[in-house]
Amino acid sequence: MPSSPLRARTGSRLAAWAVLAAGALAIPVGCETVRPAGPAEPHDTAGRPDVVHRASDPGTPPTPPGRHAIRRGNYVFYHDFELDKSDPLFAELEALPDQVLGELGLPPTTGIVQVFLFDTRDRYNQYLKSSPLFRGLPPRRAYFITEKRAGGDELKVFTWMGDHLRTDLRHELTHALLHSVLKDVPIWLDEGLAGYFELPPEQDGVNPQHLELIRRGPFQPNLARLERLKDVAEMQQPEYREAWAWVHLMLRSSPAAKRVLLDYLQVMRTTDKPGPLAPRLREALPELDEALFDYLTRLELPRVRPAGARY
Numbered sequence: 519m520p521s522s523p524l525r526a527r528t529g530s531r532l533a534a535w536a537v538l539a540a541g542a543l544a545i546p547v548g549c550e551t552v553r554p555a556g557p558a559e560p561h562d563t564a565g566r567p568d569v570v571h572r573a574s575d576p577g578t579p580p581t582p583p584g585r586h587a588i589r590r591g592n593y594v595f596y597h598d599f600e601l602d603k604s605d606p607l608f609a610e611l612e613a614l615p616d617q618v619l620g621e622l623g624l625p626p627t628t629g630i631v632q633v634f635l636f637d638t639r640d641r642y643n644q645y646l647k648s649s650p651l652f653r654g655l656p657p658r659r660a661y662f663i664t665e666k667r668a669g670g671d672e673l674k675v676f677t678w679m680g681d682h683l684r685t686d687l688r689h690e691l692t693h694a695l696l697h698s699v700l701k702d703v704p705i706w707l708d709e710g711l712a713g714y715f716e717l718p719p720e721q722d723g724v725n726p727q728h729l730e731l732i733r734r735g736p737f738q739p740n741l742a743r744l745e746r747l748k749d750v751a752e753m754q755q756p757e758y759r760e761a762w763a764w765v766h767l768m769l770r771s772s773p774a775a776k777r778v779l780l781d782y783l784q785v786m787r788t789t790d791k792p793g794p795l796a797p798r799l800r801e802a803l804p805e806l807d808e809a810l811f812d813y814l815t816r817l818e819l820p821r822v823r824p825a826g827a828r829y
């Protein structure tokens with residue numbers, strides 16, 4: 519779908535797609551999870567910074583953007599500057615729930631995601647520094663936060679109008695959509711799925727940068743190990759790549775492998791302790807690691823668009 523990043527009428531035009539056109543995808547947003555009961559801890563900058571669960575009433579936060587609000591589909595975009603409401607990125611993001619939940623066999627969500635858009639990185643960073651919601655968390659381009667409320671969790675995305683806006687919004691909104699219909703999502707799978715759907719639909723989930731680095735090696739996949747990761751600091755860039763690779767394998771290699779993932783996600787609709795996935799996947803792909811190697815060897819890079827092409 520042709521699209522462009524949201525543009526501020528004030529003139530700070532964004533051009534993320536040249537990066538994609540060059541075949542070098544943006545560095546994925548890292549993530550971390552801070553569970554509701556525990557205090558937020560600072561994490562390694564290569565950790566998992568963008569999924570945060572907060573208990574309600576963490577303090578009195580400063581006011582995020584809210585002078586203007588645009589409701590589109592499952593989202594309300596809050597901003598203090600003028601936005602081009604006709605920007606095709608709105609339509610693309612509006613289609614994301616159907617794409618994510620439809621492909622994963624999950625029910626439509628009625629959850630509303632509040633998206634707070636800052637016009638500059640400075641204003642965004644200032645807000646993060648002063649808001650109790652982000653106390654102890656490292657600066658990141660974007661965050662997804664669930665806030666516990668009596669009437670149900672509030673889903674919030676915070677980011678700024680940077681060059682990676684499209685990827686970051688797709689990534690964070692994928693987290694939000696998953697968390698709106700599932701009890702919980704294991705850290706590796708949460709990131710693997712967000713890494714898959716952050717890519718524009720025409721990429722078919724193929725991240726050329728991940729693929730290149732994996733093929734360059736060394737690459738030693740170990741799904742059981744990945745599933746044991748609980749500490750956010752353990753989730754480093756190699757783990758992001760491996761998580762993306764397993765998700766791509768399951769979604770694109772065979773109907774049986776996809777069925778395993780879809781069934782696993784159904785389990786997570788009713789429990790936050792789904793158990794390990796690897797034994798289930800092994801029933802479809804007995805030699806897991808070999809299947810992944812073989813699949814990644816055969817996987818084709820997405821079409822490279824001419825330099826300067828708009829996505």
Ligand SMILES: [Zn+2]
Pocket residue numbers: 547548549568569689693708709712
């Ligand atoms: Zn993430």
